[in-house]
Amino acid sequence: MSSFWIATIGTSVIAFALKFSGHSVPERWLSHPKIQRINALIPIALLSALVAVQSFSEKSKLMVDQRLVGLSVAIIALFLKAPFPVVVLSAAVSSAAVYRWF
Amino acid sequence: MRDSLSVSLTVGAYGVAFGAAAVANGFTVLQSCMLSLLTFSGASQFAVIGVLGAGGSALSGIATASLLGVRNALYGVIMAPRLKVSGLTRIVAAQITIDESTAVALGQEPRGIDAMRKGFWYTGIGVFVFWNLFTLAGALGAQAMGDIRAFGLDSAVPAAFLGLVWPRLTGKFERVLAVGCALFAIVMTPIMPAGLPIIATAFIAIVIGLKR
Numbered sequence: 094m095s096s097f098w099i100a101t102i103g104t105s106v107i108a109f110a111l112k113f114s115g116h117s118v119p120e121r122w123l124s125h126p127k128i129q130r131i132n133a134l135i136p137i138a139l140l141s142a143l144v145a146v147q148s149f150s151e152k153s154k155l156m157v158d159q160r161l162v163g164l165s166v167a168i169i170a171l172f173l174k175a176p177f178p179v180v181v182l183s184a185a186v187s188s189a190a191v192y193r194w195f
Numbered sequence: 196m197r198d199s200l201s202v203s204l205t206v207g208a209y210g211v212a213f214g215a216a217a218v219a220n221g222f223t224v225l226q227s228c229m230l231s232l233l234t235f236s237g238a239s240q241f242a243v244i245g246v247l248g249a250g251g252s253a254l255s256g257i258a259t260a261s262l263l264g265v266r267n268a269l270y271g272v273i274m275a276p277r278l279k280v281s282g283l284t285r286i287v288a289a290q291i292t293i294d295e296s297t298a299v300a301l302g303q304e305p306r307g308i309d310a311m312r313k314g315f316w317y318t319g320i321g322v323f324v325f326w327n328l329f330t331l332a333g334a335l336g337a338q339a340m341g342d343i344r345a346f347g348l349d350s351a352v353p354a355a356f357l358g359l360v361w362p363r364l365t366g367k368f369e370r371v372l373a374v375g376c377a378l379f380a381i382v383m384t385p386i387m388p389a390g391l392p393i394i395a396t397a398f399i400a401i402v403i404g405l406k407r
Contacts, residue, residue, distance in 0.1 A: 115267060
């Protein structure tokens with residue numbers, strides 16, 4: 094089985110197990126303030142790391158290319174309080190333009 | 196009902212981005228659709244395709260996605276006593292326990308328990324339907340494209356992650372953590388096996404969360 098299939102099935106199984114566990118375990122298990130705090134921080138850490146890796150790397154090599162333009166445009170769009178689809182679309186369009194014409 | 200529908204349609208648009216990004220990162224259309232049907236949690240789905248697309252192993256992809264999925268368990272803890280469901284209904288309720296359904300439900304709470312439950316079910320099911328339809332559309336679209344860079348899909352993925360993290364950067368501490376983790380991941384990318392720099396930042400978050 095390819096790693097893509099393993100990832101697809103493994104992620105799905107654990108995702109449902111997590112959701113179902115929330116509906117099944119006693120409330121006090123997961124309502125500890127430290128757990129709540131860590132839970133607020135983890136997405137910030139992981140998503141920021143993903144932004145960086147997806148923007149500036151190709152496998153294990155660092156590189157700067159048209160994605161830097163896309164990322165910059167996305168940041169500007171977010172500062173202008175653009176909705177999510179506009180952020181993604183403006184990043185894609187600007188990056189594609191740089192890739193095609195430069 | 197109106198809240199639920201507008202949330203569902205908006206989130207549906209993320210679905211196009213996900214479907215396209217999944218195919219761009221090497222997943223098949225079938226795998227992309229299965230992730231949306233079975234995982235059904237945007238951030239986790241983007242994470243697993245992001246890690247594998249960057250050359251990471253299945254295990255690092257699953258671990259990153261699952262760490263992001265922990266919050267759905269916490270939503271379940273909030274929703275379970277309010278929904279009071281069991282058996283098959285509880286399985287369905289668990290599957291649609293995500294950011295949006297929980298947020299709309301809690302937003303409706305001042306209007307009473309019935310409004311809150313309706314908010315949860317309408318939003319959860321609405322998002323599920325649109326998210327999956329739009330994932331299929333996005334995946335088929337990307338498959339037809341060929342060179343994804345010519346359509347900017349290589350930038351759409353980091354932009355999507357940025358759009359997901361942006362609303363969470365509410366204070367200086369959060370912003371410093373975000374920039375710090377981004378820099379850490381960049382510095383570690385040439386040194387550590389693909390995928391690990393990303394998971395390592397979760398441990399930074401755990402250590403900071405325990406100490407603070």
